[in-house]
Each structure stands twice: as structure tokens, then as C-alpha cells.
Amino acid sequence: MDKGVVIVTGGSRGIGAATAMLAASRGYALVVNYASNAAAAEAVCAAIHAEGGTAVAVRGDVSDEADIDHIFAAADRVGRLAGLVNNAGAVDVAARVEDFDLARLSRMFAVNTFGSILCAGRAVKRMSTRHGGAGGSIVNVTSAAAKLGAPGVYVDYGAAKGAVDSLTVGLALEVAGEGIRVNGVRPGIIDTEIHAGTGEPDRAARMAASLPMSRLGRAQEVAQAIVWLLSDEASYTTGSVINVTGGRGVAP
Ligand code: NAP
Numbered sequence: 001m002d003k004g005v006v007i008v009t010g011g012s013r014g015i016g017a018a019t020a021m022l023a024a025s026r027g028y029a030l031v032v033n034y035a036s037n038a039a040a041a042e043a044v045c046a047a048i049h050a051e052g053g054t055a056v057a058v059r060g061d062v063s064d065e066a067d068i069d070h071i072f073a074a075a076d077r078v079g080r081l082a083g084l085v086n087n088a089g090a091v092d093v094a095a096r097v098e099d100f101d102l103a104r105l106s107r108m109f110a111v112n113t114f115g116s117i118l119c120a121g122r123a124v125k126r127m128s129t130r131h132g133g134a135g136g137s138i139v140n141v142t143s144a145a146a147k148l149g150a151p152g153v154y155v156d157y158g159a160a161k162g163a164v165d166s167l168t169v170g171l172a173l174e175v176a177g178e179g180i181r182v183n184g185v186r187p188g189i190i191d192t193e194i195h196a197g198t199g200e201p202d203r204a205a206r207m208a209a210s211l212p213m214s215r216l217g218r219a220q221e222v223a224q225a226i227v228w229l230l231s232d233e234a235s236y237t238t239g240s241v242i243n244v245t246g247g248r249g250v251a252p
Pocket of ligand 1: 009010011012013014015016033034035036037038040060061062063086087088089090111141142143144145186187188189190191192193194195
């Protein structure tokens with residue numbers, strides 16, 4: 001059965017790579033977007049091909065509108081868009097608010113927030129019944145930092161992801177009658193390479209013992225929630241953001 005195409009932004013590594021491989025195993029054709037690591041994206045596609053799946057690696061910076069158009073044009077060549085996973089994201093070196101400047105904030109919000117909103121808009125144009133589409137599902141990867149605020153580390157990242165939580169609710173209601181579900185997944189501390197961007201590559205490993213489950217999360221554990229939200233199994237779920245944090249940050 002043709003399940004259509006799913007775009008995973010930042011599908012070359014970490015949570016995005018795990019999501020792309022799991023979604024491919026469920027029968028979706030994949031667009032594996034990456035920013036610069038072509039070898040990692042090609043390795044994800046090769047793993048999908050080896051299992052008989054369909055995948056193409058597409059370079060594109062989600063903070064650049066022309067690149068976003070290029071990613072969606074590549075998806076159009078593969079087939080009917082059925083899903084978008086707004087996963088591409090980045091942090092910055094740990095700093096306090098009084099040390100932020102506009103250049104840092106512009107990067108932070110361009111990748112984590114504006115990219116998600118712009119990609120969602122392109123997906124709606126293709127999937128909404130209002131535009132002649134057949135419906136679909138959008139999953140935004142936000143962060144526990146949206147709720148916890150990330151004081152002393154990257155409050156700007158928390159704010160950028162908080163905006164994605166708001167996008168999830170607002171867009172879900174905007175397109176609920178147009179065949180599109182919009183949900184989010186809020187990972188906790190997951191064992192990926194993103195933490196190197198804080199300037200302290202061992203930060204996540206050091207935190208593991210203090211987490212409720214005394215361990216980091218795995219990319220695969222986040223991917224399972226994302227792919228469930230993509231699927232028809234989640235057919236009455238929209239506007240939800242699922243914590244995949246091993247209990248971190250769930251108490252009010
Ligand atoms: P990761 O291992 O660092 O991978 C990041 C992915 O995003 C890579 O595929 C990278 O491409 C891509 N990317 C980065 N900037 C991009 C851009 N401007 N345009 C397109 N692609 C871009 O990160 P991760 O830990 O899997 O994180 C995935 C998502 O989960 C992010 O949104 C992150 O904020 C969120 N998250 C992660 C954690 C965690 O603890 N890991 C916790 C909460 C939320 P290249 O390979 O080309 O560099």
C-alpha cells in the first residue's frame with residue numbers, strides 16, 4: 001500500500017535518522033534532509049534501501065526559504081506528501097541571557113522556530129483538503145526545555161522551542177477540519193550529538209544519573225512516538241505534545 005512521502009528535516013543523524021528508518025520500515029517513502037553531513041544522510045538512505053525501502057537524501061538549511069522550497073520540490077518528485085517531521089534543530093554554547101546578542105538569537109530562532117513554521121506551511125499547501133490535498137500529519141520535535149526554560153544554559157533555545165509548542169496547538173486547530181493532524185514530541189535528554197553544540201560534549205552523560213530513570217533517552221525511543229503520531233493509529237490525536245523525557249519535567 002502506498003503510504004506516501006514523509007519529509008524528516010535533520011534526518012541524517014540522531015532522532016531524525018532513527019525516525020526516518022522507523023518510518024521507512026512502516027512503508028513510507030522518505031526524504032532525508034540534512035544541512036551539511038551528506039555522508040550521514042546517505043548512510044541513512046542506504047540502510048533504508050537495504051531493507052527494501054525508498055529514501056532520498058536532500059541537502060537544505062531549514063533557516064533558508066529557497067532551501068526549504070528545494071526540499072519540498074524533491075519530495076514532490078518522490079510522490080504524494082503524507083507527513084512532515086519538523087526535527088532539524090540546534091543549540092548554542094551555554095550562556096546567560098545577558099550575554100545573548102541578536103546574531104545568536106537570529107540563528108536560534110531561524111533554525112528551531114522559523115524553519116518549523118515555514119516547512120509546516122509548505123506541507124499544509126500540499127496536504128490540506130482546502131488546497132485539493134488528501135490530508136496528512138505534521139509532527140514537531142520540540143524540547144523539555146520549552147517547559148523547563150533551560151536557565152543558565154540556553155534560555156533562548158527553550159523560548160524557540162516554546163514557540164514550536166504554540167505552533168503545534170495553533171496550526172492543529174487551524175487545519176483540524178482539513179484532514180491534517182499536527183502534534184509534537186518533547187524529548188528530554190537524549191543520547192545524540194546535539195549536546196556537543198553546548199560547548200560541553202559530556203554534559204548529557206554527566207546529567208544521566210540525576211534523571212528520573214537514571215539514564216539518557218535513546219533516539220529510537222523518541223522516534224517511536226513520532227512515527228505513532230504520523231500514523232493512522234493516532235487518527236484522533238491532534239494538538240498534543242507528548243513528553244518523551246523519562247519523567248523529566250513532567251511535574252507541574
Ligand atoms: P543531532 O543529533 O545534532 O542532529 C541534528 C540534525 O539536524 C542533523 O541531521 C543535522 O544535519 C540537522 N540540522 C541541523 N541544523 C539544520 C538546519 N539548519 N537545516 C537542516 N538540518 C539541520 O540532533 P538531535 O539530538 O537528534 O535533535 C533532533 C531534534 O530534537 C532537534 O530539534 C532538537 O532540538 C530536539 N531535541 C533533542 C534533544 C536531545 O537531548 N538530543 C532534546 C530535546 C529536543 P547534519 O547532519 O547535516 O548536520
